Amino acid sequence: MFTDRLRRASYGWLLVQGLAAALAPKRSIETNLKLWGVPFENVDAVEPKSWYVDSTRAVGIGMIATGVAGLLFEREDESSNDD
Secondary structure, eight states, X not given: OHHHHHHHHHHXXXXXXXXXXXXXXXXXXXXXXXXXXXXXXXXXXXXXXXXXXXXXXXXXXXXXXXXXXXXXHHXXXXXXXXX
């Protein structure tokens, strides 16, 4: 019921975050720094190293795979409950 909808929404949010990280990893890093960098000064001056950008893209791809798999399992679970 409520937890099922919340779980599906979480998988969807994971998919959206993964798309952002995979397609625009630098922008995703900048956004996260702005959100989490409140206690820091000069967050705009931080430049990520290339390996970090690559790992962010790889994590984004993993998040996409997890989100899609979770949504597919939820759909499969729904169809098996209907039978």
